[in-house]
Amino acid sequence: MPNLNTTVNKTHTYDALVIGSGISGGWAAKELCEKGLKxxxxxxxxxxxHVEDYPTMNLDHWDFPHREALSHADQQTYHIQTRSGFINETNKHFFNNDLDAPYTEVKRFDWIRGNQVGGRSLLWGKxxxxxxxxxxxxxAKDGIAIDWPIRYKDIEPWYTYAEKFVGISGEKLGLSHLPDGYFLPPMELNCLEKHVRTELERKFKGRHLTIGRVAHLTEPKPWHLELGRAQCQNRNxxxxxxxxxxxxxxxxxxLPAANKTNNFTIRPNxxxxxxxxxxxxxxxxxxxxxxxxxxxMVEFYARIIFCNAxxxxxxxxxxxxxxKRYPNGLGNDSGELGHNLMxxxxxxxxxxSFDGFEDQYYKGRRPNGIFIPRFRNLDEATRTDKFIRGYDYQGAAGRGNWGGGVNQEGIGxxxxxxxxxxxxxGMSLVGFGECLPYHDNQVTLDQNKKDKWGLPTLAIDAEFKENEMKMREQIKTDAVEMLEAAGLKNVASFDYSGGIGVGVHEMGTARMGRDPKTSVLNSNNQVHGVPNLFVTDGACMTSSSCVNPSITYMALTARAADFxxxxLKKMNL
Known part of the structure; x- marks a missing residue:
């Protein structure tokens, strides 16, 4: 990160403070700095x-002592996050040490964390x-929890604003329930994925297969190049x-965009x-x-604060x-702070598996897969009485490679x-389902279990419930049906549910709403009763949808910063 300013103002006073430097915190920093706030x-x-602190970025499989597997000692250090399968010898330095970051699992919760400058934006699925x-x-329609205080029209221009800066490659589909955006050229489906797409659209009305909409630069724009960003090399x-x-x-x-303004300071540790x-x-x-x-203990002061931790x-x-005013947590008049975890x-x-296409292959290691948008409970024609809400699929097709020889007998x-x-x-389809906002899925402070800094740790008490379990059965049924309809053989379902948290899309716990009696934030992501405090990370979410949420966090953050x-200009804060 060239010219990164880590020098802290001697007065400890700024125009704005941002807590956290991950996906939403980075956006808050960019927007506030570009609008002139120190x-x-x-x-x-x-x-x-950036770059200089990516020690494994150019190493090959054989360069790692354990061929990318975690050592026994590392498995103890990351004993919770190893459940996810995301952590290995190539990226362990971007994950938290579980021994140094304790919490209490009232029920199993796989908390995936990466505390460093950039946070989990270095690790996300994009x-x-x-x-x-x-x-x-x-x-509102289902009579679940509370209604969102915003609608698509409120956030639509901010989606476009965020997508242009981020650089999202994807294909337009014209679906009302999955709005198109500002896309760079899509990555290419391989031959089997194209075949499956054709068969699905021929045999199932309203089902579509497309390439994932992913935050990779397939064709950088001038504003991307100005920041030193370049085209994706398909290294995966x-x-x-x-x-x-x-x-x-x-x-x-x-963060580089914020740094260009000369209004940006970052304080790690x-x-x-x-x-x-x-x-x-x-x-x-x-x-x-x-x-x-x-x-x-140090104190810093500002006129506005964005909490993006x-x-x-x-x-x-x-x-x-x-x-004295907020004995149960800042802004917690509703009692909802910590509840509705999703x-x-x-x-x-x-x-x-698939018989055929033996004469075809693909180039590179495409860092993306396929996407099948939601097709259940869209309208009366697609409604099921088994569960409410819906799910989509991600996945990919590919061919076996040299790694398959690891467990084969042979010599010479x-x-x-x-x-x-x-x-x-072969091809796989992996379902992603919506989780409802349950009040009793909650987190609380455990005052009896402190971390190394003397702060109370979290006790997490959350689980998937009946609606999610019934949805999972349909996810498997539909996946098998679609693959078999596309001509695949030896089709088998799988279910490795694990615990809540492994989706790494934790949301809720400080939800948006219209009424301070039932929500923590208003329609502009302000804490009710504390108008200069904003929350625009996943805590603000009132429901979870079934799609990846990060671009929504970005759009909400840009919108809240503008507000x-x-x-500030009106002297209201």
Whole structure:
């Protein structure tokens, strides 16, 4: 990150404070800095500079002592996050040490964390799909939880704004329940994926297969190149950090953009203890920080504060920010702070093999897969009485490679030569389902279990319930049916459910709403009763849809920052 400014103002006073430097925090920093505010970003983890701090970005499989597998010692260090399968020898440095970051699982919760500058924007799956009013209106229509205070028309221009800057490659489909966006040229489907698409559209009305809409630069625009970002090289080493800046991350895009303004300061190694509230002004005036190197408590002050520490990080900070006015957590008049935790449920579907296309292959390691948009409970014609809401599918087709020889018996030249012959074709479909916002899916502070900084840890009590379980059965049934209809053989379903959290799309716990009695935030992501405090990460979500949420966080953040600047100019904050 060239010219990164880590020098903190001696007065500790700024126009704006941003807590967290991940996907939404990076966006808050960019927007506030570009609008002229001197902005301090507080990051609890270490400094990670773009490119220079990606130590494994160019290493090959054989360069790793354990051929990318975690050692026994690492398995103990990351004993929770190893459940996900996301962490390995190539990217472990971007994941939290589980031994140093304890929490209580009242029920199993796979909390995947990466505390460093850039946060999980260095690790995310990069799939980007807009919500529609099918999503924003779902709670009201189903009589579930509370209604969203916004609709698609409120966020639509901010989706476009975010997509242009990020760089989303994808294909327009013209579906009302999955709005098209501002897309770069799509990545290419391989021959089997094209075949399956044709068969699905021929045999199932309303089912579509497309390439994933993904935050990779397939054709960089001038504003991408100005930040030093370049075209995706199809290496599929994204979770190691991309030296080309081809996939979107805070480190490659939003933080450098903020830094260009000369209004940007970042302070790593800064664990936020709490937000300071002035009862006379009825405003948040600053943030208390524990310096992880000096162990000192430091305070910083600003006119507006954006809390973007990730869903559970933000909620933990708000719960720990108590005062006479807010004894149960800052802004928690409703009692909803910490409740309504959601995540997408997945890791189930079907897979099969295909006879044919032996003379065809594909080029590169495409860092993307296919996407089948939701087709259940869209309207009366697609309604099922088994469950409410819906699901989509991600997946991919491919051919077996040389790795298949690891467990084969063989010796000699013929065996070695056989490893260079591609194996047969296969394809998998993985369902992603919506989780409803249940009040009793919650997080609370455990005052009896402190972390290494003396802060209370979280106790997480959440699970998927009956609606999700019934949906999962249909996800498997539909996946098998679609693959068999497309001509695949040996089709079998699978279900590796694990715990909630492994979707890494934790949402809710500080939801948006119209009524301060039932929500934590208003339609502009302001904390009810604390108008200069904004929450625009996943904590703000009122429902979860079934699509990846990150582009929605980005759009909400840009929208809230624009609103905050307007309120500052009106002297309302």
């Amino acid at each position: 902005t301090l970003v507080l990051e609890r983890g270490r400094l990670v500079n 799939q980007c799909y807009r919500w529609s009013d099918l999503d924003f209106e779902a709670n 080493r994204c979770s190691r950090g991309c030296p080309y800046g081809a996939y979107f991350s805070s480190n490659a895009a939003t 800064s664990v936020v203890h709490s937000i300071i509230y002035d009862e006379q002004k009825q405003r948040a005036t600053g943030v208390r920080v524990i310096d992880t190197e000096s162990k000192e 990730s869903t559970l990080g933000t909620t933990s900070i708000l719960l720990n920010s108590t005062s 995540d997408h449920h997945y890791r189930l579907g079907a897979m099969g 030249a013929n065996f070695k030569d056989s490893l260079f012959q591609p194996g047969g074709w 905050a600047i307007g309120e």
